[in-house]
Amino acid sequence: MKMPASSASEASKHHSVSTLLDWTLLVLPGLIWGASFLFIAEGLESLPPNGVTFTRLLIGFLTLSVFPGVRKPVARSDWGGVALLGVIWMALPLSMFPFAEQSVSSALTGMLNGATPLLVAAVASLLARRLPGRGVLIGLAVGFAGTILVAAPTLGSGSSQATGVLLILIALVCYGFSVNLARPLQQRNGALPVIWRALGFATLLTAPLGAPALHNAHWTPASLFSMVALGAFGTAIAYVLLAVAAGRIGATRASATTFLIPAVALILGVVVRGERVALLSLCGGAVSFGGAILIRRASLLPAKH
Structure with a gap:
């Protein structure tokens, strides 16, 4: 039986809207997080590093508080995991970036x-206590070689830049563990309740040093806008969008949004702040991106038995 023309048209229109929504949910978090390094750099014009971290966490927590779904209960047995997530996913790494950007460009x-x-892939293999597949190993080798190339030009630029790169790498290691910790917590309790509580814990943790810095801030319009955008979008809305995307198109496909971050940060840093990036770092970024693509493709292949 043939579908009426009007019904076919409606179905086609619904599919187009759904596809557009999926792409929007996939792209927006990457754009927001890519811009967050510019916002950090602008925020440092008015706040010290501790103030930047506390302010973004506070604004992010208050922003997420308007979503009713965040108040759903979390299993008591998972409270410790949520608190740990607040440390290694938020308080610690989000403190590293402002200190790093005092000497390293956005x-x-x-x-x-x-x-x-x-x-994330390396930590997952470590926690599983088994070597990843050949394709993932190749991707890891290529990706880490690219990361070394990105960082290499800073090694001859003084100890402050090298320290900044080290702080960034510490933050990334935290992300590697936290993403693997967050997955089972979110599966059992939902993404929003876990993220909201972790944000609240991180806000309290950073308040002793961050609140006085916020009180003594000397704002400019650009830094104020940047901190509001960093907190509301980069520390709250982007997490919500990614959680919705994971529910609609799957966590693996949704994680592809992270591939946009380096390119967006590079473009904004160069265009808005006039930053310069060494050619070797650009080449390393491309190699690292290639490694991430190899890991993603290997992870999507069906397991061989």
């Missing part, structure tokens, strides 16, 4: 973040 910081999928 563009380079964002490019180094391209190594996040590599560390």
Whole structure:
């Protein structure tokens, strides 16, 4: 039986809207997180690093608080895991980036973040206590070689830049562990309740040093806008969008949004702040991106028995 023309048209229109929504949910988090390194750099014009971290966490927590779904209960047995997530996913790594960006450009910081999928895959294999498959191993080798190339030009630029790169790498290692910890917590309790509580814990944890810094801030319009955008979008809305995307198109496909971060950070750093990036770092970013693509393709292949 043939579908009426009007019904076929409606179905086609619904499919187009659904596809557009999926792409929007996939692209927006990457754009937001790519811009976050520019926002951090602008925020540092008015706040010290501890103030930037506390302010973004506070605004992010308050923003997420308007979503009713965040108040769903979390299993008592998972409270410790949520608190740990607040430390290693939020308080610690989000403190590393502002300190790092005092000596490292926002563009380079964002490019180094391209190594996040590599560390997530490496930590997952470590926690599983087994070597990943051949395809993932090749991707890890290529990706980490690219990360070394990205960071290499900073090694001859003084100890402050090298320290900044080290802080970024510490933050990325935290991300590698936290993503693997967050997955089972979110599966059992839902993404929003876990993220909201972790944000609340991280906000309290950073308040002793961050609140006085916020009180003594000297704002400019650009830094104020940047901190509001960093907190509301980069520390709250992007997490919500990614959670919705994972529910609609699957966690593996949704994680592809992280591939946008280095490119967005690079473009904004160069265009908005006039930052310069060494050619070797650009080549390394491309190699690291290639490694992440190899890991993703290997992870999507069916397991061989």
